[in-house]
Amino acid sequence: MTLRARAGRTGMMRAGMILPPVLLLALLFLYPLALVVRDSLSPDGAGGGALSTRAYSDVFGEASFRDALLNTIGIAAGATAGTLVLGFVLAFVVAFVPFPGSRALSRFIDVFLAFPSFLITLALLFVYGTVGMANGLWTDVTGASSGPFDFLHTPWGVLLAEVTYFTPFVMRPLLAAFAQTETAQLEAAASLGARPGRIVRQVVLPEALPALAAGGGLVLVLCLNEFGIVLFTGAKGVTTLPTLVYGKAILDGDYTGACVVAVVNVALSAALYGLYRMLLTRTGAHRARPV
């Protein structure tokens, strides 16, 4: 065997090493997803019967589905906007107005991100729930029989929980971007007489745009797919697409319907994420990336 042929063969063998994990992923992830699509198109039972979109028209006709769809999009859009604003303010203060303990803070954020999302809803039940801290404080002070806070089982409760849980996802890339920002740039701008407001607008914000974009895109998809927060809010009050998938499959035993909602949910996440990336390219946020 010539040296070259041998090198080619080991090269192919090394490239072939990718096959086991890819095949495993195909069997355990792509194949099940393909079956979900197939089942959503065969309302008369898997395998038997012709493909039909009847299940889709059935599900689209249900009021509960339309509610869930609107809830999902509205909550995800609102939560993404909220996390971007809040994340920027918090990361800005941590990075540029240093105070003791800001380092421990970034450790805290990492730990916070490792905890499951439903803990936030559970905590909010004690803070804003019907017998929680906020209402308790209100009744103690005013002597009224019940407090004014009663939004936890509405979309606003889900929104608050999602903004809380997902803001660190925006803060982390922002903190990394701010750490890269040349302080000399800021000093130069300041020494040339720029006020802090202008420095933020013209120096800090452009530097932060790629990180804001990346964090925002991630949060949008995670919010569209969020399940735990909504489930803990109480299934009756607010339904989103993921909880509708659960309700149809586990509570109603309607697997075809669940598959339809699942396909819509995945398509929606992919479409909104694609749209979001396209808008970013249009507005040129990617150009702000430091070279």
Add this chain to the structure above:
Amino acid sequence: MPAPYSLVHGRGARWALRALFLVLFLPLFALPLLVIAAASFATGWSGALPNGATTAHYADLARGDSADALLVSLLTAAAASGLALLTGTWAALAAQALPRRVRRAVNALFVLPVAVPSVVVGLAFLVAFSEPPLLLNGTREIVVIAHTVLVTAFAHQSVTAALARLDPAYEQSAASLGASPARVLWQVKLPLLLPSLTAAAGLCFALSMGELSATMMLYPPDWLPLPVRIHAATDRGALFTGAALAVVLMATTLAVLLAVSRIRSKASYRQPS
């Protein structure tokens, strides 16, 4: 952290911003975790502060089958993060030998499970593995495999990022001295990757400990992880028991993360600087 540079020079303005930070940060992020901890020791909560202190909720947990739930969660997370680390590292290492385009496609494929709702992954498992030849529905394995699929993306991403940062000079000099590819992998690459591997293991473990969505779709009656128990408790109105269970979940996750970060700092000694 870089040399602290303060953008805001006015003393008042700086304190105002710090105050704003505390006003936003404390209620939003620190308070929820503290509130859960406080509630787990509370006899009731109908005022601004808990009504009284008790350890009864924990005593209830010790009597019930919550210890089982903790064990189930620990075993599931250990198995899932081990398998995910193996698959993710294997894929990240093997992808290096591929042409650029194929490599990007493979990387995209492995990140995909993050973009798909976990509930849908659970549903897909129910649909795919409820019939022969792969009849897994109702077994404990299906929960472990689903968790593995969900966390592999994080292991893969973290190892891929670490590989990109790795200085190729180490493996090149090892190879030029005659080390076989297997030896380069075992004695050069993997030791250099150890810090990111342990960090990835910690993250996968934590995510698996808290996984609820796919688990709710798949769990068999004899394999109830902690998050499912927490949901069951709060769903029947036992909020304080739920809080105690949540504290157990958080403390265990934190302990594992701390243990992993110790390995990490030990491992960093071995890393040539």
